[in-house]
Amino acid sequence: PGVLLVxxxxxxxxxxxxxxxxxxRTQARRLEAIRRDFVVxxxxxxxxxxxxxxxxxxxxxxxxDDPEAxxxxxxxxxxxxxxxxxxxxxIIELSRLQVAGAxxxxxxxxLDGVLAEAVDRAGTTAAAKRVRLEIGGTHGLEVFGxxxxxxxxxxxxxxxxxxxxGEATRVGVGVRESGDFVEIAVVDQGxxxxxxxxxxxxxxxxxxDRARSRETGGTGLGLSIVKHVAADHGGDVTVWSQPGRGxxxxxxxxxxxxxxxxxxxxPTTT
Ligand code: ADP
Numbered sequence: 001p002g003v004l005l006v007x008x009x010x011x012x013x014x015x016x017x018x019x020x021x022x023x024x025r026t027q028a029r030r031l032e033a034i035r036r037d038f039v040v041x042x043x044x045x046x047x048x049x050x051x052x053x054x055x056x057x058x059x060x061x062x063x064x065d066d067p068e069a070x071x072x073x074x075x076x077x078x079x080x081x082x083x084x085x086x087x088x089x090x091i092i093e094l095s096r097l098q099v100a101g102a103x104x105x106x107x108x109x110x111l112d113g114v115l116a117e118a119v120d121r122a123g124t125t126a127a128a129k130r131v132r133l134e135i136g137g138t139h140g141l142e143v144f145g146x147x148x149x150x151x152x153x154x155x156x157x158x159x160x161x162x163x164x165x166g167e168a169t170r171v172g173v174g175v176r177e178s179g180d181f182v183e184i185a186v187v188d189q190g191x192x193x194x195x196x197x198x199x200x201x202x203x204x205x206x207x208x209d210r211a212r213s214r215e216t217g218g219t220g221l222g223l224s225i226v227k228h229v230a231a232d233h234g235g236d237v238t239v240w241s242q243p244g245r246g247x248x249x250x251x252x253x254x255x256x257x258x259x260x261x262x263x264x265x266x267p268t269t270t
C-alpha cells in the first residue's frame with residue numbers, strides 16, 4: 001500500500017526515437033493478493049461441511065443398531081451435503097464472474113421476466129413463514145445485459161429478504177426508472193443490519209451471524225455475487241437498513257452498460 005510498482009519496458013527503438021512503456025504493476029500485485037486470500041477462504045469454508053460430513057458418517061456407523069438414530073444422522077448428512085453443494089455452486093459462479101467477458105453476449109433483457117424468475121424459488125420458503133411476496137410492475141422496463149446473471153442477482157436479494165424476515169411480514173420487489181439507470185429494490189421488514197455490518201455484507205464469506213446463516217443454509221457469497229453482477233453491468237448495489245425494522249437492497253443498472261475502466265473483468269476486493 002502506498003507503493004507504486006512500475007515495470008518499464010523498451011518497446012521501440014529507431015535511429016531517432018526510443019519508446020519506453022511504463023506499466024503499473026500495483027494493480028497486478030493487489031489482484032494476486034486477492035486471489036490468494038480467496039483460495040485460503042475457500043479452503044477454510046469447504047473444510048467445515050466436509051469435516052461435519054465425515055464426523056456424521058462415523059456416527060452413523062456407530063449407531064448402526066439404532067434405526068431412529070441412523071435416520072436422524074442421515075438427515076443431517078443430507079443437509080450438510082446440500083450446503084456443500086450450494087457452496088461449491090456459488091464458488092464456481094463467483095469465479096466465473098471474475099474472468100474477462102463474464103457477461104457474454106448482451107441482450108435486451110425484459111425485467112418483468114427477470115423478477116418473475118427471481119421470486120420463484122423463494123415462494124415455498126415465504127409461504128412456510130407466511131411472508132407475503134409482492135412484486136411491483138416494471139412498466140415494461142428493459143436493460144441491456146445478461147438475463148441469467150440478472151436473475152441470479154435479484155434471486156439472491158429476494159432469497160435473503162425472505163430468509164432474514166420474521167413470520168407474517170412483507171417482502172416487496174419494485175422497479176423504477178432513474179435517469180439512465182433502472183433501480184430494482186428489494187424491501188423487507190426483517191432483522192435488519194447494523195451500520196458497521198452494512199459496510200461488510202458485500203464481502204466474500206461475510207455473515208453477520210454465522211449460526212443463523214448456517215440455519216438458513218447461507219454461504220456468505222450471495223451478496224458478493226450480486227455486487228459482481230452489478231459491477232459487470234456497470235451498475236452497483238447498495239443497502240439501507242434499520243436493525244430490527246428491515247432492509248432495502250437496491251440494484252442499480254444502466255440501461256446500456258458502460259464498459260468498466262481499465263482491463264475488463266478485474267475482480268474487486270470483495
Ligand atoms: P448468506 O448466504 O449468509 O445469506 P450473503 O452474502 O447473501 O450471505 O449475505 C451476507 C450476510 O448479510 C448474511 O449472512 C446476513 O447476515 C446479512 N444479510 C443479507 N441480506 C439480509 C437481509 N435482507 N436482512 C438482514 N440481513 C441480511
